[in-house]
Amino acid sequence: MSVPRYWRNMPKRERLETQKCEKCGHVDFPPRGRCLKCGSESFVPYTLPDRGKLMSFTIVRSAPKGFEKMTPYVLGIVELSDGTTITVQITDVDPSEVTIGMPLEAVFRKICEDGDSGIIEYAIKFRPAL
Numbered sequence: 001m002s003v004p005r006y007w008r009n010m011p012k013r014e015r016l017e018t019q020k021c022e023k024c025g026h027v028d029f030p031p032r033g034r035c036l037k038c039g040s041e042s043f044v045p046y047t048l049p050d051r052g053k054l055m056s057f058t059i060v061r062s063a064p065k066g067f068e069k070m071t072p073y074v075l076g077i078v079e080l081s082d083g084t085t086i087t088v089q090i091t092d093v094d095p096s097e098v099t100i101g102m103p104l105e106a107v108f109r110k111i112c113e114d115g116d117s118g119i120i121e122y123a124i125k126f127r128p129a130l
């Protein structure tokens, strides 16, 4: 059975997979080698929900080298529906229309494409949920 092309090319849902501390239950995203809260190094796999709301944000006007073309962009702190908070770029919205508390959903955006190897990298961003 062949897998439909559109499906194969779809960015992986697994990008929202991270880890949960086995000791204290703290969730880090992206995953780290040790728990930020208790220092434990034992984790269980954990998939973050793809919905949340905006807790706070800043509009980035001067970006690090290599990201100048992206400015201005919105960097938000998003509280996901499970209570985890992550820092992530908010996309598909005019910075002037971003408001605290707005509902958001995860999207996967191509961040770079290696022409030679054909490797495409995706990053998670959040956009206003309809």
Ligand SMILES: [Zn+2]
Residues within 6 Å of the ligand: 021, 022, 023, 024, 025, 026, 035, 036, 037, 038, 039, 040
């Ligand atoms: Zn912990």
